[in-house]
Amino acid sequence: MSNPTWLIPASSRTLLLTFDAFGTLFHPRLPVPEQYAAVAHQFGLSRTTITPDKLETAFRDTFRAQMHQYPNYGRADVLRGQYGGPRQWWEEVIRGSFGRVLSAESGETRPEHPKDNVPDSLVEALLDRFASSEGYALYDDVLPFFRRMRKLKSAHKWSFDRIIVGVISNSDDRVPAVLKSLGLTVGDMRADQDQSSMDLPGFEVRSIKQDDARKHDKDHEDRNLDLDIDMVITSYEAGQEKPHRLIFDVARRQSLKVSRPWLTSKTRFRSVHVGDDFKKDYQAARDAGWESYLLARDNSAVHGAGVKEFPDLLKLADKLDIFP
The missing domain is CATH 3.40.50.1000 (HAD superfamily/HAD-like)
Incomplete structure (x- = not known):
């Protein structure tokens, strides 16, 4: 240059x-899939099932689908009182990412109940992590x-x-x-x-x-x-x-x-x-x-x-x- x-x-x-x-x-601070996997392991999810490589694809696909369905963190739906905003948006990305990995491991075509498979405490930990120097x-x-x-x-x-x-x-x-x-x-x-x-x-x-x-x-x-x-x-x-x-x-x-x-x-x-x-x-x-x-x-x-x-x-x- x-x-x-x-x-x-x-x-x-x-x-x-x-x-x-x-x-x-x-x-x-580290690639997002690595951070997601490390935190998931702290909350007891399987190290063999939840890996950075699997999460990389799952996160990318979930993130893209979420951006398409709820652009700009669902702001238009938020103003109509039909959506919860960024917190709900990211919670769905987190649950959807892990849900894709878990459903693929179990042979399901899609996760029917991702909330049942992903602890609330894991979701909160990741939301907090990526609001601070822990994540960035x-x-x-x-x-x-x-x-x-x-x-x-x-x-x-x-x-x-x-x-x-x-x-x-x-x-x-x-x-x-x-x-x-x-x-x-x-x-x-x-x-x-x-x-x-x-x-x-x-x-x-x-x-x-x-x-x-x-x-x-x-x-x-x-x-x-x-x-x-x-x-x-x-x-x-x-x-x-x-x-x-x-x-x-x-x-x-x-x-x-x-x-x-x-x-x-x-x-x-x-x-x-x-x-x-x-x-x-x-x-x-x-x-x-x-x-x-x-x-x-x-x-x-x-x-x-x-x-x-x-x-x-x-x-x-x-x-x-x-x-x-």
Whole structure:
């Protein structure tokens, strides 16, 4: 990969900088099938029956079927009062994955009663595991990147008057818990598309109401320099998954609330998104009118000429013109 020579100019004094989460900031600590199998063995399921290889196929098939039947964690059905949201969604994935393996072992064509075969305590253990550092780890460049951001913020050594950092993720509302568990400080701002995200059933317990704007703005102003990430916008709460432009529009709108009263709907600011997926991050952000940068975690991927990409966040930081 050739060294890029372009910079993001600092003519716009406010920068909205967002990152994808999974595959960009963090990754599974071990492959998911290995973690599922290890936890299952702790709860007494057979080591010969429940293996990572069997779970890899079962999980993939169950996950795809669940995404097709209940896209975006069943959000549309949740709003109609017909579904329980991400917790139910993932419980069904977990039970379905183990159910496929157990039914294949017993010669059944499909698991009739997967709930009977999978202990509730196993399901809860996996839900908790993948909401924390037990299940995930940061990429090696992430903490150094945010440490550099903190240092420069405290010294007021950036080229923009203010920087808003966010996460835009095709995920459920466990993302903030994962990021916090991994050592990052995360603000309270979330999405509010169609129905307040406070009212959607999910994993996260909120400490404030988003419509309590004045108190939130004052608190955020006081804590802004201490936060690594000001806001987290998940597809479940925003209403659409990337590559749909709606999730980027929601992020831009919520960024105005983060920096109220300095920013208004008439404020012009630079919006930049960074992610590892060419279609869902790089191209989607460009289609939404943002600048975008591809984080090439998988060096084997080949992209066309002119794609702005970096191998790690520190290389990206050098070019963002945030830093002196």
